[in-house]
Amino acid sequence: LPVIEQICSLSKARIVVLIDEPLMNFAALTARAEAFVGNDSGPMRLAAAAGAKVVGLFGPGTPEMFSPVGSHAAYIHHKLHCNPCDQVHCVYPENPCMNRITVEEVLGTIAASTRR
Numbered sequence: 698l699p700v701i702e703q704i705c706s707l708s709k710a711r712i713v714v715l716i717d718e719p720l721m722n723f724a725a726l727t728a729r730a731e732a733f734v735g736n737d738s739g740p741m742r743l744a745a746a747a748g749a750k751v752v753g754l755f756g757p758g759t760p761e762m763f764s765p766v767g768s769h770a771a772y773i774h775h776k777l778h779c780n781p782c783d784q785v786h787c788v789y790p791e792n793p794c795m796n797r798i799t800v801e802e803v804l805g806t807i808a809a810s811t812r813r
Contacts, residue, residue: 732807745770750810756794757782
């Protein structure tokens with residue numbers, strides 16, 4: 698996953714990428730993490746519920762309804778004319794709602810989130 702690798706390479710912090718982790722382990726690990734970055738998903742909400750500082754990445758979804766909850770949570774969303782979208786596959790080949798989120802923006806949001 699090139700974007701994840703790019704984010705990891707730019708960070709000075711230790712980053713752990715969790716893929717296919719059992720839910721109980723996932724909740725315990727994210728609760729101890731300095732920050733959690735994830736897309737609009739169940740794991741993002743579970744991390745927020747576990748008390749992790751969360752940065753949610755929103756593309757076609759509606760963050761006003763589904764953003765992570767708590768003072769320790771933030772999200773990034775670039776609202777486009779086609780948002781919210783219920784398409785399974787984006788009608789735009791460049792997938793603009795997600796690809797407009799930059800690595801620098803994610804890192805800045807993490808930095809702001811961890812200062813809280």
